[in-house]
Amino acid sequence: MQKEGKGTDLIFKAMADPNRRKVLDLLFSNNGQTLTQLCEQLDMQRQSATQHIEILVKANLVTVVWKGREKLHFLNPVPIYEVYERWVRKFEENRLGFLHEIKTQLEGDNHGTT
Template identity: 60%
Template sequence: MAERPADTDLLFRALADPSRRKLLDLLHAHDGQTLSELCEHLEMTRQGVTQHLVLLEAANLVVSVRSGREKLHFLNPVPLQEIYERWIAKFEKPRLKALSNLKRRLEKGND
């Protein structure tokens, strides 16, 4: 599935803010939290946290589900995996190959 440029821009915009990254960390540590639970860990108003959650939901990093009167928030790691595959993994392969070659050369030198 190819990502549209606007989706990528929204995703990086969502990740650019430290408060939004903290929300993602909180959900990674304990998924399915309410707004009140998330607010306990941030020094901002409920409205401020809500605005950050709206942006995270728009970037598809957070999914919310109604459970009775509560709205639970869950981390969606799929967009992060897509960033990893597109932007990080392709740079890891040459580095790992270089380390493997270096290891082989060093071990060969000990013979």
């Protein structure tokens, strides 16, 4: 997992914008798209799309692979998973543990049997 700091800040900044989240969703649905393909699905000019994609690339959320003359964009889910591990999973575990404790208390020692 990457260290807390600049990398995480870039990920949160990149994912804060709804246009960039849409790019990630588009790549999740159909990975390996060209800028032209992405622009056809975005409600913005090519220059704006390029700027958004560059922010995603800097955050390591999108990788670029050249195939001949085509520049293909691919989703990199690893940084999102790292954010999940660091910021979401631990809160889920606490919540699920709490719900389990409530269930156990409500059911008593007989675990729901009579």
